[in-house]
Amino acid sequence: MSMFPARSRLFDELVSDLGGFYIKPLHGNALPQSIRLDVQEDEQGYHVQAELPGVKKEDIHVDIDGAIITIKAEIRQHDSRAEGSRSLRSERYYGSVARRFELPTEIDLERAEARYEEGLLHLLLPRRKAVENSRKLNIR
Secondary structure (H helix, E strand, O other): OOOOOOOOOOHHHOOOOOOHHHHOOOOOOOOOOOOEEEEEEOEEEEEEEEEOOOOOHHHHHEEOOOOOOEEEEEEOOOOOOOOOOOOOOEEEEEEEEEEEEOOOOOOOOOEEEOOOOOOOOEEEEEOOOOOOOOOEEEEE
């Protein structure tokens, strides 16, 4: 038996709401942790799905450097307030987000593909064929 009484859920919710008010910025949420993604591998190569809801296709950039993939996106603010109104709470994030990750093998840049639909960025990243980087020299 504990000497301390159990806290009520109502109290916890109140503290959580008040804490959120003082800690979070008034306009826009704090920076999202990261772009969430799934990576799968099959005989074609790597399949990446990255969540980018509310982003326009023109504001997404994907860079490939060997086996390192960088996804960047700009989330633009759209003012939806009617004239004469004021915002009481704004939790949507506006700004830049990025994610960088490394795959086990380098990517074939010529065959890599990207498409964006319904808030998901789909990447097909074929593996680059191994290039012979060494050879045995005959000694004369």
